[in-house]
Amino acid sequence: MTSHVYILHDLKHPRFKIGKANKILARARSFRWESIDFHQSLGVRLTSETDAYTLEKILHRTFRLSSIDPLEVVASGGSADGASEWFNTSCLPRLLQYLKDNQDLHPHVIVSGGELVALLERQLQPSQADIAREQLKKEKEARRIEREAELIAFRRTQLDGLRASLKVVHPKVAQELERQKQNGNIVGICDTSLGSYLVLANKIPLPSGASLWGLKPLSTHYEYPLGGGSIMSSFSQMTWPEGTISKVGLPRICMREDLISETDEIIYQVFREEFEWFNQLQRIPEEWISAIFPRGLFLSPSSDDHQSKRAIENVMGALLKASCW
Incomplete structure (x- = not known):
């Protein structure tokens, strides 16, 4: 089963997160979608979870000198979940070059920021079930208001x-x-x-x-x-x-x-x-x-x-x- 290493940009701070997830958006939800700049983010799709774990660990070790103190992440509004996996954006160009230069060692496909945004938009769109539930809710509320108006009118008649x-x-x-x-x-x-x-x-x-x-x-x-x-x-x-x-x-x-x-x-x-x-x-x-x-x-x-x-x-x-x- 394919898996991913994700590189997610913080929307307000010069930092990005390196982590592993089978589904990038599901993992990103745990530290709030609205805090992530998905346009500047990307995913690395690998053929197995083992390959994804391996690449994640290599990237963490390779760029450890650019890692950000977890306490600083939390103090600036970041989630405590995975707070030790954030890195300064100054090392991002070398990280991207590493992935490009070592395609043969870590066979992967890049999932662009545009693809992530499109995927996010599809998830945010209500499903047909959601639409039906919302419509039913509106109809129930309309009937409640109508019944209430009828009761008020009848009480006035009384x-x-x-x-x-x-x-x-x-x-x-x-x-x-x-x-x-x-x-x-x-x-x-x-x-x-x-x-x-x-x-x-x-x-x-x-x-x-x-x-x-x-x-x-x-x-x-x-x-x-x-x-x-x-x-x-x-x-x-x-x-x-x-x-x-x-x-x-x-x-x-x-x-x-x-x-x-x-x-x-x-x-x-x-x-x-x-x-x-x-x-x-x-x-x-x-x-x-x-x-x-x-x-x-x-x-x-x-x-x-x-x-x-x-x-x-x-x-x-x-x-x-x-x-x-």
């Missing part, structure tokens, strides 16, 4: 639909809240682990089928592409001889403590005035509302339930306090 739907619901909620204010039924806000509630009360027991809160949850329902919800999500009411008490479920973002999405932000924007007003109302302790509306209870609590009676009295007192504001 938010526009949400805003439009909320503007239909808003007047209904605002009108009902104004009615509750005029009737003096608003007690305050109760914050619980399950959410916040608007608490309403009336000292007059309402007849069966009548409700303090005039809107059903469906009346405050809003929709948008692939989404929806209700501003007033739930409604519960209890009636006793002492009067009627109701709680109405509020959106989780009405207190603006945990805005986490664009959807929340738009709901807050449309109902900003109402939500800011909720923040000004008095706070009703959770234990009062829990006593009046026990979890899982479908019937009114018994009339002799002391805790429930006490909670009713507290809420009615809070209603009187609220009406005095």
Whole structure:
């Protein structure tokens, strides 16, 4: 198998490297192609690795007085790999003459710098596989950008639909809240682990089928592409001889403590005035509302339930306090 002795010029310094390699460019890659002046370099192709090793050693010994200190090579930016194989260019003419004069002792073929440059350019050119991979990468990136643009456009459609739907619901909620204010039924806000509630009360027991809160949850329902919800999500009411008490479920973002999405932000924007007003109302302790509306209870609590009676009295007192504001 043929092999080579290479003579590679440093691009920035007056020195060249003598080494042995079956493939010159593969060896040159280890000390950076960009540091080599391939136009001024050459290769010596020999018939066997043994001949290449022999010629390399002869050239190293013959021109040893022109060798450069490896520490100097490394200090000037050269690679430590093969740092002892660099020689000053002052001896290059005699080295080339040696090769010419001893062709019979070292049968060889010169690989010119131009051939090395052409070989390097071919290696640097992307293969068909490289081109295909790059094209596939570009196509994937284009699809990703397209999908991202579609998602952004769809999200914009969602938010526009949400805003439009909320503007239909808003007047209904605002009108009902104004009615509750005029009737003096608003007690305050109760914050619980399950959410916040608007608490309403009336000292007059309402007849069966009548409700303090005039809107059903469906009346405050809003929709948008692939989404929806209700501003007033739930409604519960209890009636006793002492009067009627109701709680109405509020959106989780009405207190603006945990805005986490664009959807929340738009709901807050449309109902900003109402939500800011909720923040000004008095706070009703959770234990009062829990006593009046026990979890899982479908019937009114018994009339002799002391805790429930006490909670009713507290809420009615809070209603009187609220009406005095």
